[in-house]
Amino acid sequence: MYHGKCIHTSPNVSTHKTPRPLFFADSVIMVRNYKRTTTRGQYGNESLGLTLRSVSTGTPLLMAAREFNIPARTLRRHRDGKVANPGVSQLGRHRIVLSTDVERELHHHVQYMEKVLYGLATTDVRRLAYNVAEKRKLNHPFSHEKRMAGKNWLYGFLSRHQDLSIRAPQGTNISRAVGFNKPKVQQFFGVYRQLLETQDFTPARVWNMDETGITNVHKPGKVLATKGIRQVGKMTSGERGKTVTVICAMNATGVYVPPMMIFPRKRMVDALMNGAPPQAVGYVSPSGWTDSDLFVKWLEHFASFTNATRDIQHIIILDGHHSHKTLAAVTFARQHEINLLTLPPHNIHKMQPLDRTYFKSLKTAYNAAADSWMVANPGKRISFFDIAGIFGKAFLRSASSEKAVHGFLTCGNWPYDENIFSDDDFAPSMVTDQDQPASDVPSVSAVPSTDDSSDDQATNSVAAPCAASDAPLPEENAPPPIVEVVRAAVDHPLTIADPPVSPDDIPDAVAGPSTDSSSQNASKYIKLKQ
Structure with missing residues (x-):
């Protein structure tokens, strides 16, 4: 006997709900972030x-x-061959448009373009995938109107290659990309090795010196705010601030020279150095930047701190600014047995320890200290008389021995390592390299230049960049063989050719980035020895 509720139905009314169809005539409902619930096919x-x-x-x-x-x-x-692709484990009816081998070549091409600092945007990769499918006459669902693959394909491509991700690139000056090349780096390490062999230098006598700037208008850090508000503000001292130059130096053992601060003023006042780091010195200049006379003052400060004498030589690695190569600086360095070794131009972002491991943390600490000062002094502005105190807190907080030691290690300065940079580091310069004439190899002079011209006007060490059609890429840095690199333009979209096209079929704008700029210049190396 049934005691449940009786349901009366009409012959024309169905009690079963019709499930929502998954497939339509013009589209397919797909789950973009599908998570598997079984282990089928995972072998x-x-x-x-x-x-x-x-x-x-x-x-x-x-x-x-x-x-x-x-x-x-x-x-x-x-x-028994009862499947479409014997030896290939694949579930469901959906198939990858591009084969595994083609996707692997596309993956290598994306990484190569990243190394040479011409990374591909998401639309470039989608357009590239469409061109590949069209070139191979594949049956694909890509849009013929937009002439590119869809976003679903892009997300699937990224999921199949977990080492790729969408990143916001940092702008890199083309002078730095082209200037950091293997011949220049080898020349620098050759001179550096000769200098190290002249005397038994210890890491305590190998220094790196550079200037940086701080301002009274800091960059605020992140704060907690209400959700939904379009703009969140934080108080600063003004729209644009004035720069105070700070000269820092550290050695390979983690010791820091007390910094020198240069204020944009006419007269020096002792109150400007209130709260500065211990033994720090202060000077003024009309612009707030360093000049030839102030660099000599810093050399005197360095010699006083390190007790540099004829019996104890020191090496200072620094950039090739003209103020570092004046006759007064050379004379003082000779008298105190200080060896000045200049870095090649446009190379400090890779070869200078201070830039690699210290200055970023110093700026972060300074902004945090300035932020705290503004909160503790509501309604006041940071003046030149407050900067030294704020900078003093940031300097003491950020100047750690670990950063200094790691900086010299990553640049190959100590321990000495001329092979610290791999071919991947030189990849951006490879696209414009050509053979260097023997007459352009600079010689090491015992007497440095005494003019005020920039080191960018030195003897050429690398000839002018040329078009890729005249200078093919080196084999070890060349893109995959099926990849034809064409600039991402409307007339010449990025494509992958299959089979490889002949050189006559390649358009003029092509095969990787090129530049028509004049020849890059080599650095002047200064080795001071009496």
Whole structure:
């Protein structure tokens, strides 16, 4: 006997709900971030291929299935050729548009363009995928109107290559990209090695010196705010501030020279140095920047701090600013046995320890200290008389021995390592390299230049960049063979050619970035020895 509720239905009314259709005539409902709920097919193509080869050599099918943990029924279907692609494990009816090999070449091409600092945007990659599919005459769902692959394909491509991600690039000056090349770096390390061999230098006598700027208008840090507000503000001292130059130096053991601060004023006042780091010195200049006379003053400060004498030589690695190569600076360095070694131009972002490991943390600490000062002094502005105190807190907080030691290590200065930079580091310059004439190799002079011209006007060490059609890429840095690199433009979209096109078919704008700029200049190396 049934005691439940009786439901009366009409013959024309159905009690079953019609499920929502998953497939429509013009579209397919797909889950972009699908998470698997079973372990089917997780053995992969490699294990499946090994199992099939084992069976083909005489291993019983059931024994091979148990050994490789593959269902015997699946293995039998692949062995008998009852699947579309024997040896390939694939579930469902959806197929990847581009083959694994083509996606691998596309993946290598994306990484190559990243190394040479001409990274591809998401639209460039989608357009590239469309061109590949069209070139190979593949049946694809890509948009013919937009002439690019869809976003779903891009997300799938990124999910299949987990080492790729969408990043916001940092702008890099083309002079730095082209200037940091292997010949210049080898020349620098050659001179540096000769200098180290002249005397038994210790890490305590190898220094790096550079200038940086701080301002009374700081960059505020992140704050907690109400959700939904479009603009969140934080108080600063003004719209644009004035720069105070700070000269810092550190050695390979983690010791820092007390900094020199240069204020944009006419007269020096002792109150400007209130709260400055211990033993720090202060000077003034009309612009607030360093000049030839102030660099000599810093050399005197350095010699006083390190007790530099004829019996104890020191090496200072610094950039090639003209104020570092004046006759007064050279004379003082000779008298105190200070060896000045200048870096090649446009190379400090890679070869200067202070830039690699210290200045960023110093600026972050200074902004945090200035932020705290503004909160503690509401309604007041940071003046020149407050900067030294704020900078003093930031300097003491950020000047750690670990950063200094790691900076010299990453630049190959100490321990000495002329092979610290790999070919990937030189990749941006490879696209414009050509053979260097023997007459352009600079010689090391014992007497440095005494003029005020920039080191950018030194003897050429690398000839002018040329078009890629005249100077092909080196083999070890060349893109994959099926990749034809064409500038991302409307007339010449990025494409992958299959089979490879002949050189006559390549358009004029092509095969990687090129530049028409004049030849880059080598650095002047200063080795002071009496």
